[in-house]
Amino acid sequence: MNCDACQMLSINGMACHEAGCPNSGKTWMPERGEWARFDDKMPQKGEEAWPTLLDAAKAALLLLQSIQEQTEHPDAMPWPEIDNLEQAIRKADDTETESEVK
Secondary structure, eight states, X not given: OOOSSSOOEEETTEEEOOTTOTTTTOEEETTTTEEEOOOOSOOXXXXXXXXXXXXXXXXXXXXXXXXXXXXXXXXOOOOHHHHHHHHHHHHHHHHHHHHHHO
């Protein structure tokens, strides 16, 4: 991996930028051909919001259910992963609703 702003080196197998490099703390994105910073900050008004963990779980549940429908025989046993995910989503939805009411 190379940096266009410093002489990168490897310390114990970990690629490191020089001190003061503007790309320090960024991640190399080969598909974009550039260093990009990924912040954990909340999106500002008008910015696209990152999906929440609950949104991601719901998307995963839909995917699992569609795979199950495509591959399942009529007499097949239910998938415990789907049941566990459904229960976790219901519990998270209930918790989210309770915190909104307070």
